[in-house]
Amino acid sequence: MKNLSFENLKKDVETFILTENDSYVDSYSEFINYFKNLDWIEKHNLVIASHFVYGWMPTIIQLDTKNVDEVLSVLNGVKAGHSATESELEIIKQCVNNSMVGTSKLLHFINPNLYAIWDSRIFRYLTGKKYSYGIEKPKAYIEYMEALNEIANHKDYRSLHFEIERNFKYEISPFRAIEILMFETDRERQRKRK
Numbered sequence: 001m002k003n004l005s006f007e008n009l010k011k012d013v014e015t016f017i018l019t020e021n022d023s024y025v026d027s028y029s030e031f032i033n034y035f036k037n038l039d040w041i042e043k044h045n046l047v048i049a050s051h052f053v054y055g056w057m058p059t060i061i062q063l064d065t066k067n068v069d070e071v072l073s074v075l076n077g078v079k080a081g082h083s084a085t086e087s088e089l090e091i092i093k094q095c096v097n098n099s100m101v102g103t104s105k106l107l108h109f110i111n112p113n114l115y116a117i118w119d120s121r122i123f124r125y126l127t128g129k130k131y132s133y134g135i136e137k138p139k140a141y142i143e144y145m146e147a148l149n150e151i152a153n154h155k156d157y158r159s160l161h162f163e164i165e166r167n168f169k170y171e172i173s174p175f176r177a178i179e180i181l182m183f184e185t186d187r188e189r190q191r192k193r194k
Contacts, residue, residue, distance in 0.1 A: 089138035
């Protein structure tokens with residue numbers, strides 16, 4: 001994750017532009033509120049949430065609920081503030097299309113203060129690589145989360161956060177601020193290359 005540093009983010013925030021009329025931005029707070037208003041996550045909520053997460057992705061979901069009790073146990077722990085282990089991430093991943101990307105989005109909507117979205121744009125921003133080999137590894141996601149924690153705890157982070165959050169009509173978590181900055185920066189870089 002060679003490109004993830006506070007200094008790089010501080011430079012990128014100077015040219016940050018939030019894509020207008022983006023349904024991802026508009027639907028984001030609705031997804032957060034869905035979980036905020038739940039006391040307990042049940043299979044019904046997992047099915048609904050997994051499908052709305054995949055509304056943000058170009059693939060169709062295959063939900064494998066054979067270990068649903070384990071999955072729900074981890075998800076309810078996440079909602080309560082538990083940091084999932086590598087093996088727990090793997091359990092969720094196997095349920096949610098065997099996708100770490102889908103898993104990260106689900107976890108983020110359940111607890112945006114502890115989990116960040118992880119996708120191919122973020123991966124490309126972080127690694128500078130055109131391919132996404134390694135994106136499906138829970139260990140890589142945990143390393144990403146650890147790096148984001150370092151950025152969010154940087155002494156000058158609040159000013160960076162303010163520059164990003166002022167583009168939204170709602171509050172965003174530090175992880176969302178950092179992730180959307182990387183996402184939009186990569187989106188703009190790719191647009192310029194075309």
